[in-house]
Amino acid sequence: MTSAPAFDQHIPETAARTVEFISLSHLNPSTELNPIPTRGIDPAYFTTYVRALEDGGYDYTLLPYGSGTADSFVTAAAVGQLTERIKPIVALRPNTTLPQVAAQKLATLDQLTEGRAVVHLISGGSDAEQARHGDYLPKERRYARTSEYIDLLRRSWTEPAPFSHDGEFYKFDGFGPGFAPYDTPIPISIGGQSDEAFQVGGEKADVFSFWGEPLDDLRAEIERVHAIARGAGRTTLPRIWVTFRPIIAETDELAWRKAHAYVDKIAATFAKSGFGKQIFQQGSPQNVGSQRALSFADRADLYDRALWTRTAAVTNAAGASTALVGSPETVAAAILDYVDRGADLVSIRGYDTLNDAVDYGKYVLPLVRQEIAHREATGRRGTLQAEHLGNYTEDYRRYATAGQA
Numbered sequence: 001m002t003s004a005p006a007f008d009q010h011i012p013e014t015a016a017r018t019v020e021f022i023s024l025s026h027l028n029p030s031t032e033l034n035p036i037p038t039r040g041i042d043p044a045y046f047t048t049y050v051r052a053l054e055d056g057g058y059d060y061t062l063l064p065y066g067s068g069t070a071d072s073f074v075t076a077a078a079v080g081q082l083t084e085r086i087k088p089i090v091a092l093r094p095n096t097t098l099p100q101v102a103a104q105k106l107a108t109l110d111q112l113t114e115g116r117a118v119v120h121l122i123s124g125g126s127d128a129e130q131a132r133h134g135d136y137l138p139k140e141r142r143y144a145r146t147s148e149y150i151d152l153l154r155r156s157w158t159e160p161a162p163f164s165h166d167g168e169f170y171k172f173d174g175f176g177p178g179f180a181p182y183d184t185p186i187p188i189s190i191g192g193q194s195d196e197a198f199q200v201g202g203e204k205a206d207v208f209s210f211w212g213e214p215l216d217d218l219r220a221e222i223e224r225v226h227a228i229a230r231g232a233g234r235t236t237l238p239r240i241w242v243t244f245r246p247i248i249a250e251t252d253e254l255a256w257r258k259a260h261a262y263v264d265k266i267a268a269t270f271a272k273s274g275f276g277k278q279i280f281q282q283g284s285p286q287n288v289g290s291q292r293a294l295s296f297a298d299r300a301d302l303y304d305r306a307l308w309t310r311t312a313a314v315t316n317a318a319g320a321s322t323a324l325v326g327s328p329e330t331v332a333a334a335i336l337d338y339v340d341r342g343a344d345l346v347s348i349r350g351y352d353t354l355n356d357a358v359d360y361g362k363y364v365l366p367l368v369r370q371e372i373a374h375r376e377a378t379g380r381r382g383t384l385q386a387e388h389l390g391n392y393t394e395d396y397r398r399y400a401t402a403g404q405a
């Protein structure tokens, strides 16, 4: 058993002082637990879903993108119209849209939502998926393109007069001034874990994103991207986004029963062909994020307080897959462990998508926010992390291994 670190009143130096929550917007009720053969949007479900995120107190929602999915700009615009506060994050692959055009679309979204637009740049993790849209650049060149793209997005939003550009990937004359965002430039996030992703993210991104990893590994990755940022002379470091798929129930024991039942269903879904994600990823994944998730899953099922990797193993780590398992208190404490390591944007999305979004909003977000408020008011850590030790106790470990072959 991993022994519990000290969870005393001392707030670690690496801790983020604020936390915001992200979720991913689902367009229809199909899930990995219960796949419904549809590629379509269920407008009533989508409306209920994004309003549940808004009511649940989430700050952002990601509109994902793939060659065969709904268009993330259009779904983001819908989120903007269906909500008043939550910020839509457009997943955008540079190969799909010229930078000046993307800048214009994002600024339009930003004005329509009075400053809520965010963009998440996806350089592309699979050559086969990129080829579906005619993009044949190898991955390291795709990141070089992303780097040029970021510069052009920002210039398109801020240049007061027409400008021309003659770069490695883009060339144009006399563009601008472009359509401007609502007030400040739109935050740019980077997804990807390869060396090139770190380079571009460290040099240029406002936000750098990860899938859930063991605490020490994530901390090392945060230091890596921050070191690149400092080396590039930045005084504002990229914010850190980390994504989990929590499995919660009233108690740790009940959460584990649920987790074991879930993983069997998820494995069955992925074993059958045709589930959406298999379109993206078959065989060994080319993207480093998935490779890392699979290597953590190879080494152990459970890490730290509540991180479970079986869900990554059975899905070939196609997309965010690592879970946090436990009662709301245990999962909130586990999230705070990541906050203590420097994560300030926490994305949580369940396997039972809508129900989980509602439950996290009711039971998890308030606990994390309460702890952050306590820290802010007193300068000391509260007791949640000391009282809900999860995997640092024998009982939890017993629940985790019960029901396993």
Ligand SMILES: Cc1cc2nc3c(=O)[nH]c(=O)nc-3n(C[C@H](O)[C@H](O)[C@H](O)COP(=O)(O)O)c2cc1C
Residues within 6 Å of the ligand: 063, 064, 065, 066, 091, 121, 122, 123, 124, 125, 126, 190, 191, 192, 193, 194, 195, 197, 209, 210, 211, 243, 286, 287, 288, 289, 290
């Ligand atoms: C939080 C997060 C969200 C992501 N969303 C998407 C997405 O919507 N569509 C997609 O194709 N890839 C998405 N990715 C995957 C990676 O960005 C992609 O694999 C990357 O371009 C290349 O991976 P690599 O640098 O890890 O090798 C996401 C990654 C992260 C961390």
